[in-house]
Every structure is written in C-alpha cells, then in structure tokens.
Amino acid sequence: MRWTIKPRPEQRQIDALAKSLNVDDLIAQLLLQRGISTFEEAKKFFRPQLSDLHDPFLMKDMNIAVNRIERAIEDHENILVFGDYDVDGTTSVALVSSYLQSFYPNIATYIPDRYTEGYGVSFQGIDFAHDNCFSLIIALDCGVKAIDKVRYAKKKDIDFIICDHHRPGSELPPAVAILDPKREDCDYPYDELCGCGVGFKLVQALSSRRGETIEDLIPYLDLVATAIGADIVPITGENRVLAYYGLQVINSDPRIGFKAIIDQMKKSVLTITDVVFIIAPRINAAGRMEHGQHAVNLLKETNLDRALTFASQIEKFNADRRGLDQEITEEALQQILDNQEEKKFTSVVYKDSWHKGVIGIVASRLTETYYRPTLVFTKSGDKLAASARSVKGFDVYNALQDCADCIEQFGGHKYAAGLTLLEEQFENFKTQFEQVVSQTIDPKLLTPEISVDAQIELNQVTPKLMRILKQFAPFGPENMTPVFMAENLRDTGYGRGVGENGDHLKVTVSQNGSIPIGGIGFNLGNKLNLITNQQPFSAVFSLDENEWQGNVSLQLKLRDVK
Template sequence: MRWYLKQDPDEKTVAHLQEVLGVNAIIARLLAQRDISSYDEAKQFFRPSLADLHDPFLMADMAKAVHRIIQAIETHQSILVFGDYDVDGTTSVALMYSYLRHLGAEVDTYIPDRYNEGYGISYQGIDYAIQHGIKLIVALDCGIKSIEHIEYAKRHGVDFIICDHHLPGDSIPEAIAVLDPKRIDCAYPYKELCGCGVGFKLIQAVHTTLEEPFETIQPYLDLVATAIAADVVPITGENRVLAHYGLQVINSNPRPGLKALMQLYNLNTYTMSDIVFKLAPKINAAGRIEHGNFTVHLLTEETDEAANKTVEKIVRINEERKSLDQGITEEALKQIVDKKLINSKSTVVYSPSWHKGVIGIVASRLIDTYYRPTIVFTDSGEHLAASARSVKNFDIYQALEACSEHLIQFGGHMYAAGLTIKKENLEAFSQKFEEVVTNTINETDLIPEIEIDSKLKFSDITDKFLRILKQFEPFGPGNPSPCFLSKDVFDTGYAKQAGGQGEHLKMTLKQRRVTGFKFSAIGFNLGNQYEGVREKRSFDVIYSIEENNWRNKTTIQLQIKDMQLSW
C-alpha cells in the first residue's frame, strides 16, 4: 500500500478546538480534518439530534406524494410498494410496507426477479399491479430513469410515486411525484440520502401531515441505518443523525427480523461496520441467489418465531452464496493468468456459467488481488451482463460512457456499475475499456492507498482518548474510523497466525521507548508477515482502534491495516 499522511489542518483551528472543547491536539486535529471548526459544529457532530433533520417538504414533489398516499388510504385504494432486490431496496420496501399497514392502508409488495426482470422498475411489476386492480405504486431506490415504464403505467391507469437517490437523466419520469434530492430543481439541503432514507422522508412528511408525534416512527430507523451502512453512502449531515438513532433502535429494540440475524453473532453492541460485514451480506444473499422476497418477509415478520425460521432459510442461501463466490473468484483469477492479463491496467473476465447474483462480489474480490478497474461478465439470456467495480479516484461510470458504442445499457456511479452487452461485442468492448483505462488512470491510483489521520504514541491511547474517539461513531464514508501510525513497535512474543489458512496475524504489541503500554492486535490477511514479526524486529504499523467484544468481555484491540519494517 501507499502510505499517505494527511496534511495537518489549520493550526489556529486546531488550537481553537482544543481551547473551547478541552481536548488534546490529536482529537482537535481529527475534528478539523472533518471540517469542524467551532464549538457548535463539534456539538452537532458529537451529539446528533433529531431536531437537525430537515423539513421533508423541502424536497420537490413531497406535498404531491403525501396527498396521493393519503387519498389512496382514505378511498381504500390498494398500494403496491416496489423496490429493488439489494439491501437498500428491500429495507425500503419493508419500511414503507410496515408504515402503510400501520396507517391501515391496503398494501402489497413487489421485488423484481434479478434474473428475469433485472434492475429497477419492470413491466412485469406494473402488469402485476394492473392485474390486481392496484392504482398506485410507490417505487423505492429506483425509477428515476424509468420514463417509458411510467408512461406505460399511466396508459393503464396506474399512478407512480418515485423515491430514488440516483442521478437523474436529462428528463425525469412523468409520475405523480418524483422524490429525489439529486434532481436539479430540488432544493432539499442534503443530497446524499440512500433510497431508504428518501422513503423515510416521505413517511416523515405523511406523519407530519397527520399531526402524529415523531416518536411513533422512530422505530423504523433500524431499517434506515441498515440501508445507510449497506449502500455505502456518506455518514455525514442527515445520514449521521439517521444512522445514530437507527443504531440505537438496533441495539435496544430491533424488529424481529434483524434480531434473528443479530442472534447469529455473539456481540454486545452492533456498529455500522457490523451491519456492513455481518448483517448486510445475509440480507443481500436472498436477492442474489433466490429472491428478494425472502428479505422483505424477514424484515416484516412480526414474531420472533417466524423471523427465526426465515433466517434459517437465509443462512442456507448465504452459505450457497459464499461457495459460489469462492469458486468463481478462483476461476476468474486463473483466467487472468491464463489470458496473460496480469500486467493490464484493467480486468475484464467472462464465463457463461458464472452466477449472475455474485459477480459483483467477485469483482471486488479480484480487486483485492489485482488492484485496478474490474468487470466480471456472465450470460444473461441472449446477452451478457456484468458488474463493474473501481479503485479509488477512478470513475468507472465515465469510463463506461466512453465505451457506450459497445453497450446495450449501463448504470451506476463512480465506483460501481452494471452493464449489458451483446455477446459478439465482448472482445471489442474489452479492448476499448482497457484503452480508456490506460489513457485516463494515474499510475499511482493502481496502488492501493491508505490514509493516515495522525501519528500516535501508544502512551496517547488513554481511557479519555478512547472515550472521545468512540463518540466519533458511527463511522463510514465521509467519517471513516481514524487510522493512526505508530513507529518502532514490536511483538512481545505472542504472535501467531490465525484463520483457516493462517491468513491472519494476531500479536501483542509494545512500542520501543514507551513503557507501560501494550495492546493486542489483529492484522487481517497479514499472516504472511508472521516470520518477520516473531523475530521481534521493529516495524511501523497503521491501525484503527476498536473494541473487541468476546464472551461478554470488552478489550481494546488495534486492527492493523498495514505494516512495514522500521528503518
């Protein structure tokens, strides 16, 4: 990895924060790096408040959406809640379905089949509404570019409310309401909501109109926090507030479905990271291997018994997903070697037998080995479908736009995208994509970079420092867990390899010339450093500081990101 120590922020700002907050220079520097420069900004950061949530009616078309929903409820019109098969989509559907049922609405749900219908609003979903006499569809986490689908629905007397967070095209669908903070004509102050977040703002607006207290919709924030974590949106502004209070719900009174998933792990407290790496993959597995309906059923179950049964099915599905993921990754890595693609600037691989539901995961796995923009193709009917993943600072969406003459369709954002091509265009596309990447990517961006927030001595890691650091949570994009650099450390003789293949490294570290401080440490995928460590040689480490909960005992653990010999 390339080690990059962030530039020191303005010293006057750091000194001011030290004075008004009574914190040391390291904490003040961490705050300044997050664009916090005053007492009030720090208070808002450390003490997220529901009062900081924006008025939902600042969002374009919100009043229209609220009016149409209330009209449907009052006239006993059935409402179809439509959402995608990923975590953001399924949590959005569960959220809206649960709330509308709470209001007494006649409501049904629809999740498109990943393989037969694909991403976004589908004609099959609209036909389902028509066949069942449904006059209103609320679409979540999709729809902003579904112009022809909305026209089709209108011709058949079906209204649409769209709740999306993706970038619109040149025009927006002619729905009853299009809620998307990224609309050019939308004055909503915060632009980074996930799909479930937009759905929650609609719920908040309906609730306000009905003059109901906010406390009665606060329990729904467990789903919003889950979606924020899984969809990798910035944990800033309004998302930070929603995630903070959502985690409180998750850790105090989660819905039965989340509770059943959480019981698979022996954790005292769940963080955003736990959602990303433990809960979200299982929530996602159903949509990848079977059908997203499994997830919606899980998240709307009303009893622990029913939720536990659904989780048993999802665990089995997830085990199948992991097996597929591992096997396809091995095949793809072999293909890179066999086709002599090791020295390319991009990775494009294909097999007709690869499971469409896991190619996105496989693309991410390949980047772990060959750090470069990566696209994994498989068969999808008469065409090829692919998932694309990128590396830091490289916009893969723009790269696909430059190859658009070879594509049937594509969509996504800077770091992740999906695309479809004709089979006969694969070779031409692969060559063009490699050419675009070669001509536009910086060589340094082909080496993974790790940002260091601050240098740290082990003596700086005091109880007070840790208490304040914990208040920086929830962590995520826009507010990552701080990474620290400590130099000249060594293992005290307890180093060992861990994991099924010895791929991880466990240590107990001390720092030379700093007495009285030692910490347990874990380095994931650093098992190959074991021989150097056991010789008690000095090395420098980059790490985050975490709490390790094991058998009801909480200890401090350094999670090592990278290490190199001291010089």
C-alpha cells in the same frame, strides 16, 4: 500499500477547537479533518439529534407525492410498493409498505425477480399492477431512469411516484413525482441519502400531515440504518443521525425479523460494521439466490416463530451464496491469471454459466485482489449482464458513460454499477473500457491506499483516547475509523504468526521504552520477518478493545507494517 498521511490542519485552528471543546490537539485535529470546526458542529457530531433532520418538504416534488398518496387513500385506490431486490430496495419496501399498512389496508409489495426481470422497474411488474387493479406505484431505490416503463404504465392509467437516489439521466420519466436529492433542480440540503433514506423522508412527510412526530417513526430506523451501512453511502449529516438512532433500535428494540437473525449470533452490541457484514449479506442473499420478497417478508414479520422460519431459510440462501461466490471467484481469478501476458488497467471477465446473483460480490473480491476497476459478466437471457466495482478515487460510472455506445443499459454510483449489453458488443466494450480507464485513471490509484489521520506516539494511546474515539461512531465513508501511524516501534520478543497457517501477526510493541501494548494484524503473517530481532519498524493501525476472560485491554489493530 501506499501510506498517505492526511494534511494536518493549521495549528491555530487546532488550538481554537481544542480550547472551545476542552480536548487535546489530537482530537481537535481528527475533528477538523472531518470538517468539524466549531463547538456547534462538534455537538451535532457527538450528540446527533432527530431535530437535526431536514424538513422533508424541502425535497423537490415531495408535496405532490404526499398529495397523490392522500388522494389514493381517500379514493380507496390500490397502492403497489415496488423496490429493488438488494438491501436498500427491500428495506425501503418493508419501511414504506409497513408504515402505510399501519393505517390503510389496500397496500401490496412487489420485488422484481433478479433473473427474469432484472434491475429496477419492470414491464412485468407494471403488468402485474394493471392485472390486479393498482392505480399507483411507489418505486423505491429505482426508477429515475425508467422512462419507457413509466410511459408504459401511464398508458395503462397507472401513476408512478419515484423515490430514488441514483444519478438521473438527461431526461426524467413522466412520473407524478420524482423524489431524488441528486436531481439537478432539487435544492434539498443533503444529497447523499440512500434509497431507504429517500423512502423514510416520504414517510416523514406523510406522518407530519397526520399529526405524528419524528419520535413516532423511530421504530423504522433499524431499516434505514441497515440500508445506509449496506449501500456504503457517506455517514455524514442526515445519514449520521439516521444511522446513530437506527443502531440504537437494532440494539435495544429490533423488529422481529432482525431479532430472528441477531438471536443466532453471540454479539451483545452490534456496530454498523456488524450490520454490514452480518445482517446485510443475509438480507441480500434472498434476492441473490431465490427472491427478494423473502427478505421483505422477514423484515415485516411480527410473529417470532414465523420470523425464525424465514430467517433459517435466508440462512440457507446465504450459505449457498457463500459456496457459489467462492467457486466463481476462483474461476474468475484463474481467467485473469491466464491473461496476464499484458499489463492492463482493468479486469474484465466473463463466463455464461456464472450465477447472476453473486457477480457483484465476485467483482468486489477481484478488485480487492488485483486493485483495478473490474467488471464481471454473465449471460442473462439473450444479453450479457455485468457488475462493476472500482478502486478508491476512480469514478467507474463516468467511465461506463464514456462507453455508452456499446451498452444497452447501465446505472449505479461512483464505485459500483451494473450494466447489460448485447453479446456481439462484448469485445468492443472490453477494448473501449480498457482504453477509457487507461487514459483517465491516475496510475497511483492502482496501488491500495491506507489513509492515515495522524502520526502519534504510543504513549498517546490511553483509555481516555479510546473513550472519545468510540463516540466518533458510527463509522463509514467520510467518517472512517481513525487510522494512526507510529514509527520506531520494536517488538518485545513475543511477535509471532497466529491462526491456522500463521496468517495473522500478533505483536507486543513498545516505542522508546514506553509501556508495551499488544497488537494484531489480520492477514499480515507474511510480515513477521520485518519485526523480529528487535529491528525497528513503522506501523499503521486503528485502536481496538480486546476482551479476554472478562478483562478489556487496548490493542493496536494493525493495517500494515514497514
């Protein structure tokens, strides 16, 4: 692991912010590192307000989109709400369709089949719309690159409104309206919304025309918060406001579908991390193992008994997914091991029988293990399909763009993308991708980095500090849980390996005679020898609360020790 300490802001900035907020230097430093330098910015950070959300009509084409939907309602047209099969897509479809159905009946939903149709807008979906007399499709979390498909729909007299957040290509589809804050010609003040966030802005615009207020839309924010967490978008600006209020809904008054999932857990308060690791995988499992429509049905269900039935089905999909994911990961790791005779900058693996629904998860696992830009391929019809994952600091989307002559189709983000190519292009692509990455990546990015906010003394770890740090939540990209480093620590003699095989490291440490504090380092059991016999060591950690028999105590959540 590389330990990188973030630059400390200038002392005069720290002094000024600490004085205006009446906080100590450490809190002022953490805020400045997050781009917060004034009392007003700190107030918005610690007390997000729905009034901080931007006017949705600032988004390019929003007025056109709302006018087209209003005309469709006036003319009694059938509207098809179409979305991708992942968490961002299914939450988007559940949000927009349930909002529209609250006052207009002619609404149906469509999630493409991952295996027969693939990602995004499909010809099959357009044919379904045409055969069932839908004259307007609202595409969510996809569509900004679907030029041929939108053109095909136009020939069938079907209009498209696209709500996407992926990077557009050089040409835009001939849709009636394209809502995408990443459009070059869009001046919307915040361009990091997820697909469900863009869908929410459309709903916000529609509701304002109907005389509703933002408070009327709060019940939909549990869906938006889930998509923000699952899609790993920055939790800054507008996303922070939406995630903050969405988590409140999840914890106080969740929709029936979420309640059916949450009731099976033993957690009283869910954080964004719980949403990412507990709720999101279950929603995703439907599209991975069966069909994304199952997830939409669960998220829109209003009857608890039916929701519990849907939730138990999805629980089974998730269990099946876990088994497959483990099996394929082991096979893929073996492939990499068998080809380790040459030092490579990338990991590219392929087997025609791997389940397409889990290759994205497998790519993430391989990236965690070997820390290289990674692609996992499988057979999909007469082509090969792959999921790409990257390492921190390297843009895999740009790397794929440089290999575009070998690729049929691709899309995605900086750290995660998907693509298809012809089987005969596989070896060419593999060689070209390795070449592009080796020539453009900074070699230090191939060692995992722990980014440290500040070096501190253990006597600074107090209940008051913990109380303030908890208000930094919800955490996520660009607002990660604060990570600290402390030197010259000594274990008080209680250090040991815990867990089934001693995989985890449990310590009680002090520094220069300070009051001892407990710590736990998951998967750090192999570092036990570094802390025994009172030898001094350094540690990187975040702060955590440990609850045991009704007592709450502070502990260090160790990330690494040296």
